[in-house]
Amino acid sequence: GQNIDQPTEMTATEGAIVQINCTYQTSGFNGLFWYQQHAGEAPTFLSYNVLDGLEEKGRFSSFLSRSKGYSYLLLKELQMKDSASYLCAVLDSNYQLIWGAGTKLIIKP
Amino acid sequence: DTGVSQNPRHKITKRGQNVTFRCDPISEHNRLYWYRQTLGQGPEFLTYFQNEAQLEKSRLLSDRFSAERPKGSFSTLEIQRTEQGDSAMYLCASSVQGTASGANVLTFGAGSRLTVL
Numbered sequence: 452g453q454n455i456d457q458p459t460e461m462t463a464t465e466g467a468i469v470q471i472n473c474t475y476q477t478s479g480f481n482g483l484f485w486y487q488q489h490a491g492e493a494p495t496f497l498s499y500n501v502l503d504g505l506e507e508k509g510r511f512s513s514f515l516s517r518s519k520g521y522s523y524l525l526l527k528e529l530q531m532k533d534s535a536s537y538l539c540a541v542l543d544s545n546y547q548l549i550w551g552a553g554t555k556l557i558i559k560p
Numbered sequence: 561d562t563g564v565s566q567n568p569r570h571k572i573t574k575r576g577q578n579v580t581f582r583c584d585p586i587s588e589h590n591r592l593y594w595y596r597q598t599l600g601q602g603p604e605f606l607t608y609f610q611n612e613a614q615l616e617k618s619r620l621l622s623d624r625f626s627a628e629r630p631k632g633s634f635s636t637l638e639i640q641r642t643e644q645g646d647s648a649m650y651l652c653a654s655s656v657q658g659t660a661s662g663a664n665v666l667t668f669g670a671g672s673r674l675t676v677l
Binding site: 455459484492493494495496499538540542546547548550551552553555 | 665
């Protein structure tokens with residue numbers, strides 16, 4: 452079966468750095484997405500990785516290792532508005548998105 | 561462009577009633593997706609359209625669910641004879657068919673929350 456694993460919840464302090472991990476086992480791989488979802492709102496696109504390595508975009512970076520079936524989302528200089536769920540999703544061999552359950556990130560002052 | 565629009569935003573209904581949700585995607589997007597999401601879970605794929613053609617439907621989708629996109633623009637999702645287990649957020653997303661690499665960024669609507677009593 453296809454599986455995406457992420458921690459259920461993480462807590463971090465304002466101004467700090469946090470790394471949210473995602474491991475996957477899917478039938479084929481055509482890229483990995485990270486989305487942010489605030490409570491009661493729609494998911495919004497953060498990043499897309501299809502090649503190994505680190506993609507940096509402002510305070511957010513995303514890393515991929517295809518051989519390990521592993522990705523992480525790195526958030527720097529955390530702000531209170533970063534409190535949200537972070538969803539990892541993999542595009543499988545049929546170009547179908549397989550979603551993780553999301554990681555709820557709580558930022559404390 | 562106002563993004564992906566869904567309505568109604570909230571629907572409360574009694575078990576056994578039919579409900580219909582509407583999604584207006586971004587105008588130049590040819591792909592439209594329906595997902596269902598419950599609290600603490602990721603989106604669960606229901607179905608998707610490329611233009612007016614329904615190309616895939618989840619095996620989890622019972623025959624009480626039907627979706628249409630008659631003119632390749634807006635779409636409707638109907639649930640017949642609703643059950644309490646249908647209570648969820650129904651998300652619509654649209655995208656442009658991606659490049660050869662498969663990048664296919666979805667833009668989601670705000671969702672339609674269904675509560676079945």
